[in-house]
Amino acid sequence: xxxxxxxxxxxxxxxxxxxxxxxxxxxxxxxxxxxxxxxxxxxxxxxxxxxxxxxxxxxxxxxxxxxxxxxxxxxxxxxxxxxxxxxxxxxxxxxxxxxxxxxxxxxxxxxxxxxxxxxxxxxxxxxxxxxxxxxxxxxxxxxxxxxxxxxxxxxxxxxxxxxxxxxxxxxxxxxxxxxxxxxxxxxxxxxxxxxxxxxxxxxxxxxxxxxxxxxxxxxxxxxxxxxxxxxxxxxxxxxxxxxxxxxxxxxxxxxxxxxxxxxxxxxxxxxxxxxxxxxxxxxxxxxxxxxxxxxxxxxxxxxxxxxxxxxxx
Amino acid sequence: xxxxxxxxxxxxxxxxxxxxxxxxxxxxxxxxxxxxxxxxxxxxxxxxxxxxxxxxxxxxxxxxxxxxxxxxxxxxxxxxxxxxxxxxxxxxxxxxxxxxxxxxxxxxxxxxxxxxxxxxxxxxxxxxxxxxxxxxxxxxxxxxxxxxxxxxxxxxxxxxxxxxxxxxxxxxxxxxxxxxxxxxxxxxxxxxxxxxxxxxxxxxxxxxxxxxxxxxxxxxxxxxxxxxxxxxxxxxxxxxxxxxxxxxxxxxxxxxxxxxxxxxxxxxxxxxxxxxxxxxxxxxxxxxxxxxxxxxxxxxxxxxxxxxxxxxxxxxxxxxxxxxxxxxxxxxxxxxxxxxxxxxxxxxxxxxxxxxxxxxxxxxxxxxxxxxxxxxxxxxxxxxxxxxxxxxxxxxxxxxxxxxxxxxxxxxxxxxxxxxxxxxxxxxxxxxxxxxxxxxxxxxxxxxxxxxxxxxxxxxxxxxxxxxxxxxxxxxxxxxxxxxxxxxxxxxxxxxxxxxxxxxxxxxxxxxxxxxxxxxxxxxxxxxxxxxxxxxxxxxxxxxxxxxxxxxxxxxxxxxxxxxxxxxxxxxxxxxxxxxxxxxxxxxxxxxxxxxxxxxxxxxxxxxxxxxxxxxxxxxxxxxxxxxxxxxxxxx
Ligand code: NA
Ligand code: NA
Numbered sequence: 019x020x021x022x023x024x025x026x027x028x029x030x031x032x033x034x035x036x037x038x039x040x041x042x043x044x045x046x047x048x049x050x051x052x053x054x055x056x057x058x059x060x061x062x063x064x065x066x067x068x069x070x071x072x073x074x075x076x077x078x079x080x081x082x083x084x085x086x087x088x089x090x091x092x093x094x095x096x097x098x099x100x101x102x103x104x105x106x107x108x109x110x111x112x113x114x115x116x117x118x119x120x121x122x123x124x125x126x127x128x129x130x131x132x133x134x135x136x137x138x139x140x141x142x143x144x145x146x147x148x149x150x151x152x153x154x155x156x157x158x159x160x161x162x163x164x165x166x167x168x169x170x171x172x173x174x175x176x177x178x179x180x181x182x183x184x185x186x187x188x189x190x191x192x193x194x195x196x197x198x199x200x201x202x203x204x205x206x207x208x209x210x211x212x213x214x215x216x217x218x219x220x221x222x223x224x225x226x227x228x229x230x231x232x233x234x235x236x237x238x239x240x241x242x243x244x245x246x247x248x249x250x251x252x253x254x255x256x257x258x259x260x261x262x263x264x265x266x267x268x269x270x271x272x273x274x275x276x277x278x279x280x281x282x283x284x285x286x287x288x289x290x291x292x293x294x295x296x297x298x299x300x301x302x303x304x305x306x307x308x309x310x311x312x313x314x315x316x317x318x319x320x321x322x323x324x325x326x327x328x329x330x331x
Numbered sequence: 332x333x334x335x336x337x338x339x340x341x342x343x344x345x346x347x348x349x350x351x352x353x354x355x356x357x358x359x360x361x362x363x364x365x366x367x368x369x370x371x372x373x374x375x376x377x378x379x380x381x382x383x384x385x386x387x388x389x390x391x392x393x394x395x396x397x398x399x400x401x402x403x404x405x406x407x408x409x410x411x412x413x414x415x416x417x418x419x420x421x422x423x424x425x426x427x428x429x430x431x432x433x434x435x436x437x438x439x440x441x442x443x444x445x446x447x448x449x450x451x452x453x454x455x456x457x458x459x460x461x462x463x464x465x466x467x468x469x470x471x472x473x474x475x476x477x478x479x480x481x482x483x484x485x486x487x488x489x490x491x492x493x494x495x496x497x498x499x500x501x502x503x504x505x506x507x508x509x510x511x512x513x514x515x516x517x518x519x520x521x522x523x524x525x526x527x528x529x530x531x532x533x534x535x536x537x538x539x540x541x542x543x544x545x546x547x548x549x550x551x552x553x554x555x556x557x558x559x560x561x562x563x564x565x566x567x568x569x570x571x572x573x574x575x576x577x578x579x580x581x582x583x584x585x586x587x588x589x590x591x592x593x594x595x596x597x598x599x600x601x602x603x604x605x606x607x608x609x610x611x612x613x614x615x616x617x618x619x620x621x622x623x624x625x626x627x628x629x630x631x632x633x634x635x636x637x638x639x640x641x642x643x644x645x646x647x648x649x650x651x652x653x654x655x656x657x658x659x660x661x662x663x664x665x666x667x668x669x670x671x672x673x674x675x676x677x678x679x680x681x682x683x684x685x686x687x688x689x690x691x692x693x694x695x696x697x698x699x700x701x702x703x704x705x706x707x708x709x710x711x712x713x714x715x716x717x718x719x720x721x722x723x724x725x726x727x728x729x730x731x732x733x734x735x736x737x738x739x740x741x742x743x744x745x746x747x748x749x750x751x752x753x754x755x756x757x758x759x760x761x762x763x764x765x766x767x768x769x770x771x772x773x774x775x776x777x778x779x780x781x782x783x784x785x786x787x788x789x790x791x792x793x794x795x796x797x798x799x800x801x802x803x804x805x806x807x808x809x810x811x812x813x814x815x816x817x818x819x820x821x822x823x824x825x826x827x828x829x830x831x832x833x834x835x836x837x838x839x840x841x842x843x844x845x846x847x848x849x850x851x852x853x854x855x856x857x858x859x860x861x862x863x864x865x866x867x868x869x870x871x872x873x874x875x876x877x878x879x880x881x882x883x884x885x886x887x888x889x890x891x892x893x894x895x896x897x898x899x900x901x902x903x904x905x906x907x908x909x910x911x912x913x914x915x916x917x918x919x920x921x922x923x924x925x926x927x928x929x930x931x932x933x934x935x936x937x938x939x940x941x942x943x944x945x946x947x948x949x950x951x952x953x954x955x956x957x958x959x960x961x962x963x964x965x966x967x
């Protein structure tokens with residue numbers, strides 16, 4: 019019998035965790051208990067980078083990564099979560115459908131097998147004072163989580179004041195006023211109680227946060243070849259269903275936060291153009307080329323145009 | 332060259348290497364304090380800090396940890412449970428030492444191999460053209476080591492490959508292995524015998540892999556016995572982790588992976604920096620000036636200084652959160668103050684060891700915030716629930732201090748306005764320090780790490796330029812001493828997490844929780860088991876890992892027994908505090924032993940009365956939920 023150890027930062031009992039449990043159960047049944055998916059949830063195996071490290075050494079075999087970490091394996095994947103580019107769920111699904119196979123082939127070259135493409139929702143700005151235009155956001159300091167210096171540069175070039183901090187600093191720094199805003203998916207803002215200290219949400223989809231479940235090919239290939247397609251099929255189905263569920267969950271999260279005092283500020287079409295223009299002028303030089311290939315970026319752009327035209331937009 | 336000149340040259344090279352090592356460490360430690368200050372100034376004045384400052388800081392912590400641990404191995408300063416065995420005849424004691432050195436070198440060699448495996452796995456593979464050059468038979472032999480695989484590249488601050496930053500781990504373990512061998516004896520033939528540990532570590536594991544799981548229990552026993560006879564504690568923890576992972580067929584590279592994760596975590600830079608600030612103050616003679624201030628202002632209160640120390644430690648912990656930092660940062664400053672005022676050494680050491688974890692429940696404690704986030708309890712509710720328990724934990728301490736003050740008359744002086752003003756005037760640069768730091772943090776000016784760095788730099792300027800108690804030589808000596816201490820601490824915390832990660836990997840906490848769900852049917856029995864289990868957790872894990880690993884497991888159980896989540900939070904954190912003081916492996920005992928340079932056994936004995944007092948209060952707040960929940964409802 020074969021154990022596949024999967025780590026995730028998704029908390030125990032969250033939809034992501036439940037989906038993984040479902041996959042585990044179905045794999046067990048399909049394989050006649052030969053393949054066991056053992057789940058380490060809630061970040062007990064560390065954050066995404068830690069888990070990727072543990073997969074490289076073979077302690078873990080599978081994990082769910084967002085595009086920020088996936089880009090350390092295949093840089094071009096980051097295009098799908100570039101700010102102000104993909105704007106709707108339909109566009110996101112279309113791009114994944116079209117480019118998924120290409121990304122998967124590149125990941126396979128690096129030793130990873132994709133089990134499903136899911137999502138963590140849309141990143142929004144949460145702020146102490148209402149923010150609608152880019153100039154509003156430029157006034158206060160913006161929390162930035164992590165080590166991505168290029169991303170910090172993008173924010174700085176755009177005129178924002180990012181303060182790179184550890185995730186555990188977020189609540190204390192919102193409290194002391196060291197930062198006045200942060201960007202996060204609404205589900206996370208609710209789950210970690212961050213919104214309580216920054217009760218204004220800009221109704222602007224800054225970027226989608228793709229989530230991809232991967233397993234190391236080394237471990238995957240140990241599963242009998244006749245079983246693999248069935249197991250993969252199940253994982254993909256559950257992943258697609260999860261994507262829909264997360265989208266509903268995001269709406270529910272916003273509604274729940276509204277009940278607890280969150281104000282959602284609408285952004286008009288013209289102001290949205292301002293945001294797009296800002297990223298186009300300041301963000302493209304930092305990312306397109308240095309971070310991911312221009313070819314991939316152009317491909318995604320033309321696919322988006324195609325999709326938008328086909329929907330009469 | 333004559334043999335004499337050869338020897339002389341050799342000695343010079345050794346001396347030169349030592350000086351270089353000291354200098355590198357000193358510079359690394361100083362840059363740790365400088366970097367956040369530069370970032371803060373840059374950000375505030377020019378709107379552009381250092382890109383990736385937090386990243387550099389995290390990895391500097393790792394480097395200082397390992398370079399410091401190497402230094403501790405050089406100086407024989409790694410923490411041991413037992414001091415030299417005085418009852419053994421000298422010859423037997425030397426043999427025991429050599430066996431200890433043999434095991435230590437072997438464990439370090441094993442950890443070297445494990446970290447090398449990690450570094451290779453993280454490095455990108457050899458470029459593709461090498462495949463053409465390298466003969467096939469060599470390639471076949473190299474393939475299993477992962478030298479030709481590239482699973483992407485993670486970087487530090489966007490440009491330093493992470494494997495380069497991690498390379499300090501195999502390097503450090505290799506140097507420590509060699510140092511354990513060289514320090515085993517002054518006779519070359521004994522060193523050669525001890526050095527056999529290296530080939531043994533290469534040959535034995537593959538030869539014994541068939542009966543690995545049978546070998547684990549006897550080997551663990553050997554490690555425990557050797558530790559009782561004077562082997563460093565980190566060798567016990569690291570050796571146990573190696574054995575368990577190897578015995579259960581999981582890659583040993585998991586140990587350095589976890590060690591890296593914890594030591595290079597964003598919360599850890601406060602440890603070296605606050606420790607440095609404490610060292611600067613204590614070596615700079617601040618304690619004498621502060622004793623005078625305290626005696627002049629509060630000398631009329633019996634035990635006033637001890638009460639003040641207790642409150643200060645608790646207060647410091649409320650905003651540093653991690654309880655251990657308190658001992659490292661304030662211990663070295665407060666102990667001489669207590670001793671100079673006439674408090675007994677046993678009392679003072681015990682008090683300062685135990686106060687290292689007071690204050691954890693009071694706002695704005697970061698661990699309380701993290702508990703709230705993980706357990707989905709409103710944070711403000713948790714602080715309300717923790718208010719009375721947090722204060723209750725401090726009351727017995729204060730009473731004992733006053734009682735001790737009355738009994739010994741330590742630190743007593745009548746109040747005189749003139750003396751008070753004079754004392755404060757002399758120590759004014761040091762007296763304003765806490766206010767200064769609090770202003771920095773609570774005005775939203777900087778983070779905790781930055782505040783600690785500002786404090787360290789400020790202290791350095793005050794002690795060298797204003798009070799002139801430290802000269803360049805003194806600063807250098809102090810930096811090296813501080814780095815060796817930090818290294819000794821971080822290596823223990825790191826390998827302890829490596830060991831813990833075995834239990835997480837084997838899902839031991841989950842199985843324990845499942846067992847408890849099936850066998851415990853009574854709320855009070857559950858709470859009692861929880862008390863016991865959490866003390867063990869407190870012994871093994873640092874507080875942040877305990878939060879992430881244990882809270883999700885006990886939460887549903889507590890819910891099913893009708894324990895209020897806020898009450899659970901209070902119980903959880905209060906019990907962990909006990910774990911940090913529980914002999915023989917409570918982390919605060921280690922830290923105190925390091926900082927006060929006293930044997931672990933002495934520190935444990937001195938802290939015991941305080942531990943018992945805290946245990947009584949913890950039982951009280953566990954079994955009288957009203958103390959937390961009732962207060963929470965009152966304050967609503
Ligand atoms: Na590699
Ligand atoms: Na304390």
